[in-house]
Amino acid sequence: MEEFDIIIxxxxxxxLAVASELKSNVLLLDRKDIGTNVTSACGTIxxxxxxxxxxKSILQTFDAATLHTAKNKIHHIPLADEFCTIDYSIFCNQFFKQSDAEFRKENVSGLKEGAIITDKRKYKAKIYVDCSGWSAILASSIDKRFVDKKKLSVAIETEIPYKDNKLRFFVDEKIIENGMGWLFPAGENSRLGVGSYGKNPRLMQSLKNFVSSYGLKLNGAHGNYIxxxxxxxxxxNIFVVGDAAGNVLPLTVEGIRPAIRAGKYCGRIAQQIIEGKISLEEGSRRYSYFCLKNKKYYDYLLKAQRRMSHSPNWKLNFVTKFLSMKPIAKWALKKYEAI
Ligand SMILES: Cc1cc2nc3c(=O)[nH]c(=O)nc-3n(C[C@H](O)[C@H](O)[C@H](O)COP(=O)(O)OP(=O)(O)OC[C@H]3O[C@@H](n4cnc5c(N)ncnc54)[C@H](O)[C@@H]3O)c2cc1C
Incomplete structure (x- = not known):
């Protein structure tokens, strides 16, 4: 059986963030080729x-966002820092170039007797890093209750030829119940999506209706649980990172920055463990602290997510109007970005 220091x-x-911090003998596994499995609107700072x-992956930038609520109410929210949409393929392939890891396209089914099982073979490593997204394939093969399916949001989107210059969010039951819609322009195209903070059997229909409200047609769809x-x-000896660790901000469903920040930290810790500078126990302790130190802010956002879904429109408009005032918006968004 082949052995590596670290398998991601x-x-x-x-x-890719974990890999970018490692200098060891690292194997990176994914069932899809790098940069081909986009599931996201790819908006970030x-x-x-x-x-x-x-x-180089940036497609379009924005200095304000627009929130649409029911009955065509529109709020312009100045951003604290410029936002952008990125090209997933360019982003991932360039990111991979920052690492020395060996990539293999294999489907992983989990860990058994200390070894990773894939559709092709078995591998062993001193440290395993689970970056497999919401299903946390490694962690859930060890602990069957690791993924709580009742605590998942779900979102889908489509990318269509449509130009816009505004980053748009929609909180309107007519578009999507218990959730949010968005339109993220990305150069020649726009990403139109809907997400629900819980199960929603009508999600695809909601996306179709949303797209047709722009006089456009669905161009395939991708999405994921969150x-x-x-x-x-x-x-x-398993470190869990990104969506696998539930490291997505509730309410906004922003997961790219948290995944990369935790990934980079995890990579540095794993490297120190391999070099014998710290023990596995100490590395686990430090990484756990890093991931959980902002838990109270995650809890606040989760509360806001639940409240937003059940707030009458007048209340939502009132709160948004207040939050859209320039100094308040900048202050609140700075706080948010620091989580
Ligand atoms: C529709 C939608 C829009 C979103 N928009 C945004 C946004 O604009 N901005 C933002 O910040 N966040 C957004 N998010 C959230 C963001 O996409 C995620 O938080 C982010 O992708 C998490 O990254 P990750 O690397 O942890 O997991 P993922 O991106 O889910 O990657 C998991 C990887 O593991 C691989 N994998 C899974 N299982 C296996 C297996 N068994 N064997 C081998 N490989 C496996 C997958 O192929 C995949 O490459 C959005 C999410 C959705 C669903």
């Missing part, structure tokens, strides 16, 4: 993309 499962935002030297609660960051 999942080569998206979290997995410009200066964050620049900080990881991936600005955990809206923090999970255990480590189990034995």
């Amino acid at each position: 499962v999942g080569a998206s935002f979290a997995g 410009v200066k964050f993309v620049e900080s990881i030297r991936l600005e 955990p809206h609660y923090l999970r255990k960051p480590t189990i034995d």
Whole structure:
């Protein structure tokens, strides 16, 4: 059986971030080729993309967002920092170039007797990193209750030829119940999506209606489940990162920055463990602290998510009007970005 220092499962935002910090003998596994499995609107903060030297992936930038609520009420929200949409393929492939990891396209079924089982073979490693997204394939093969399916949001979107210059969010039951719709322009195209903070059998129909309200037709669709609660960051020698660890901000469903930040931290910790500078126990302790230190803010956002879904429109408009005032918007968004 082949052995590596570290094996990472999942080569998206979290997995590539972990790999970018490692100098060891690393295997990176994903069932899809790197940069081909986009599930996201890929919106994030410009200066964050620049900080990881991936600005070539930026397609369009924005300095304000627009929130649409019921009965065509529109609120313009100034952003604290410029936002952008990125090209997933360019982002992932450039990110992969920042690592020395070996990539193999294999489907992982889990861990058994200390080894990773894939559709092709078995592998062993000193450290495993689970970056497989909401299903947390490694962690859930060890602990069957690791994924709580009652605590998942779900979102889908389509990318269509449509130009706009505004980042738009929609909180309107006529578009999507218990959730949010969005239109993220990305150069020549726009990403139109709907997400629900819970099960929603009508999600695809809601997306079709939303797209047709622009006089457009669906151009395929992609999406995913999204955990809206923090999970255990480590189990034995498994580090869990990104969506697998529930590291997605509730309400906004922003998961790219949290996945990359935790991934980079995890990579640095794992490297120190391999070099014998810290023990596995100490590394697990530090990584768990890093992931859970902002739990109270995740809880606040989860409360806001629940409240927003059940608030009457007048209340939503009132709160949004208040939050749209320039100094308040900048202050609140700075706080949010620091989580
Ligand atoms: C429709 C939608 C829109 C979104 N828009 C935004 C946005 O605009 N901004 C933002 O910040 N966040 C957004 N999010 C959230 C964001 O996409 C996720 O938080 C982010 O992708 C998490 O990254 P990750 O690397 O942890 O997991 P993922 O991106 O889910 O990657 C998991 C990887 O693991 C691989 N994998 C899974 N299982 C296996 C297996 N068994 N064997 C091998 N490989 C496996 C997958 O192929 C995939 O490459 C959105 C989510 C959705 C669903």
